[in-house]
Each structure stands twice: as structure tokens, then as C-alpha cells.
Amino acid sequence: MREIIAWLQRVEGAAAEVYNLAAGRFSDDVEFSTFLRRLRDDECEHLNIARIAGGVMEKGVALPCIISIDGPEMSYIEDFLIFLRNRVKTGKVTKEGMLHYMITIESKECNDFLAYIVNWLYRNGYVQTTAAGQIGSHKKAMEEYLETIRWNGTLIHRLDAVSPLRGKKLLVVSDDNLIEDGLKAIYEGEDVTLESAVAKKDLLGMIGKGEYSAIVADADGPGLDLKDFYTEAVGLRPEMRQRLVLFTKKPEAHQFFFSNGLRFLGKPTSIQAIKKALQEVAL
Template sequence: MKEPEKNAMVCNIVDWLRGVEERAALFYAEAAAAFAEDLEFSAFLSRLAKEEDDHFKLLNQAATQITQGAIADSCFWVDENLQQNAEAPFVRGRSLLKDNQLSKAALIGIIAEAEFSEWNDIFLYAIGTLRKCGREYQEAAAELDRHRLELEQFILSSPGGEALLAKTGRMHPVWTKCILIVEDEPAVANLIKALVSSHAEVVLAKDGAEGIARIRERYFDVIVSDVEMPKINGIDMYQQALTIDANLNKHFVFFTGTRKPQHHRFFQSENVIMLPKPTSLDRLRKAIKEVAESARPGTLN
């Protein structure tokens, strides 16, 4: 996929999210009508439809603010593969609904698959980048947490619900890897965490000083780090980390917007993975997986 122009990356995320939220609201509304005889379930679906419609309206407002320059450049864009995976449950659900073949159990499975996918993690990232533009965006992030909790409780109360949540990787994960994310921008750190937290334990550090403190405390399979941060930058942290464990050079993924020639010469001389900001989510995830799998036996899906 061709990298979008930098000033189009936020539009790429918000425009895609608008489409998904609109599709989700329509699907839930249609499902509520189809299951109208099941009053409790239909009411639950109607609430979902309203919440997704509220998200859609908020993103319309965000799109306007983007054109006014109220949002910073994004560190990511949404790959076509990720878009298709996130949208697939709604496409499948609407097809089954149209053919009158959508059972309640199948619908609950579709809800679990869709709502606990990376779609909502990306929504939170987008809202996080807009948090300075108004308290409505902060409220939306808090509302999404409540939305997810209600979904989890509803799914758990359904037959086979625990197995459904376990399948999404959002419940009772088996921690086979441990990943440190050193990043001073919370929205970026939280989205990277969301990409891998279903399959690994994740620790966050807000700068290089905190990062090196965490490295002294424990072993990490992967260390994802920015470069230009307060207190200690990512390169100084890397050099200090090697005095703790000389093999940690194989565990680093630098994810940075630095353009300084000396930094890029350093990456080349050390032969470490460096991904520029912005990059695609899929490319970042693959780089983390590659380092995790080479660090020691095991898999990171």
C-alpha cells in the first residue's frame, strides 16, 4: 500500500472510522428490529446502535476540525488489510441478516469479534490525538471504556460467552512475551500497546529514564522506543541498556520521527530496526513480531 501524504494520514484514519461507525450503527439498528421479539436483546442492540451513531457524529465533527488544522500529524495510517479485517464481521452479519439466517448466538459472536477488534483501539487513538480540541473527546474515550465493559458483561452472561471473549484475545490471555514501549506521547503508546497486548504483557515508560529503570528491573523480549524524549533520549537509553545486557541490541525496535542524520547513521551502524513516523500499523506489528520471535522461542500472533 502506498504511504499517504503526511497531511492526509489523520484524514485516512478519521474517514475510515466514520465509515465503520456508520456501518456498525446501521447493522445494530437492523439487528434490533430483527430481534424485536426478544425485548432485552433488542434493547441492548438499540443502545449499541445509538452509541455507534454518536461516535459517527463525533467523527464528523473531528473531520471539520482537521480541515481547520486543529489536529497534529498522525504517526500511523490504517492498512487496507486491517480495514478489511475490522469491517468483515459487519459485512458477514449484514449478509446473514439479509438472508434471514442470523441466529442470536451468531450475532453475539459477531459483536464480540467486531467490538474487541483493533477498530475500537484505533478509535481511541484518534480520539486521543483530538483530546486538546474539546472535552467531548475526553468524554468519548471514557464512554468507550463503559461501552466495552457493558459488552463484556453481556457476552459473559450469554452461553459460551467466556469462550467467545477468550477467542478475541481480550480475556485471560496467556502471556508468552513481555514488551516495553518507551514513548512520550500517550496516544501513540496506547495504540502500540493495543496492537500487541492480546498476546503479550506490555509495560509503558514515558521517557528514556523510566525505560532504563524498567530494563534494570526485568527482561523484555521487545523494546519499542522513540528517540527524541525528555530526560534520556532513546539512543542514550539503548546504549545504557547494553551495559545491562549486551544482547539487548537484538530486542530493540526504534519507532521515531527523527530526521537527524547522526541518528540514522547510528541505526545503520548498530544494525537495529528503525521504523519512521509515520508508518503503517501492519508494518509496525510485523516488526515487533519479528523481534519477539527471534528473541527467544515462542510466537506472537
């Protein structure tokens, strides 16, 4: 976790630098340069949040987390920002090219992980705003700006492709909030609805009434007989057989679900793996 926090500080600082350089590069386009400076200011605030998180951890406070980022993805994001900084510095990027690069930046897992950290810091009194205020408004600003650009529809289509679960509803089954908190961070600002419950009666009632694109459950939680719940849920809605994703530290302990071909994710697991699993079962 300390390694990821230190990496986030570098990435957010690099993104702020890129947007600042780009604002100067496109200074003749007042609207675009103003937008870039707004994004720069957002990234500076994100850097400050990452530093606060680092300071909290230095004091020995643990930050429980169900999500992680793979090492190769961390390296790719950092290298991409270095590449883009050099492109902007040497004047080798057009406005359209810059916008495509920006969509790439804003779709990366660093923003999802930062959203998780923001919400955790907020709940524990370290910051005064949630991810909706920090990350959600940042994404919204990008969407609103791209919608004003009528000369290239591929930009807004690319942004839409980043949110394949937009408009979907997910059901979370867990004794604690770790899975729900992780999913909230990953899908912040993407119009994905999360509903949760623990008691079997409540869950079965929700499944009977609601159209859930996926059910995400903690296979290790002590509060629910997951095998019993799964059997009854599939009886209510047979399509749920293909829509269940399980988190567990001990997949070997759940042979029943293995034999039924269900999807397992580790604890923690990469944001990329979570997105891939949910996209495959929910679409």
C-alpha cells in the same frame, strides 16, 4: 488523514446500522436486544466523534499521528459490515453467529484509530471524554456480556485472543507523546501498562527494576543517545536485545541497530504492523 476520518464516519455509521437491525432481529431475546441497542448507541456516539474530527480538520487544524490504517484493511472492514448488514436483513444469522461477527467488528483497527482521535480531541478541548470512557467502556461491555454466556467458551476465548499483550508492561522512550499516545489508543481497555521516560538515568533505573516485555523507542528523538542507551540497557538485561522496537522516518540513518537485527517501524505505520511487531517481541 482526511481519507481515514471520512472512512471512519462510514464505518461507525454502518456498525450502528448493523446493531440496530440486529436488535430488531433478536427482539424476542430481551437481554441480547438490549445489549445490541447499547452497542448501537455507542456506535452513534463514535460516529459523532468522527464527524467532530472531520470538522476540526476542515478548519485547517493538523492532527499529528504516528499510527495509520492500510488501504486493504479499510476496504475489508467496510465490506465486512456491508456483508453483515445483508446477513442480518435476510435473517441468515444466528445469535452465536452474530456474536462471532461482533467480536470481529470490535477487534478491528477502526476502534484503535478512533481511540487515538478521541484522546486527541479531548486533550485539545473538542470533546468531554477520553478513549477510556468511549472505547474502553464499549470493550468492557462486550467482555461482560460474553462472560454471561456459558453455552460456548469459544466466544470469550476469541475475545481474549484479540488482546495477546494483556497484562504486559511496555516502556516507551520518546521526546514527545506521539508514540505513547498511539500505543495507548491501540491497547485501550486491554490491561497493557505503559511507562515512559526520556532521561537515560531514569530509563536505566526503570529497566533495572521493572520487567518490561518490550521497549518502544523513537530513533529520531534528539534528547537521548539511543545507541549508548541500548548498549547499557542490554548490559543490565541482555534479554532487552530482542525486545526493542524502533520508530523512525530514516531507517538508513541507524545502521548500528540494523546490524544488530532490531525491528524498525515507519512514521507513521499501520496499527496492524505495530501489533504484530510488539506481539512477536513481547510474547
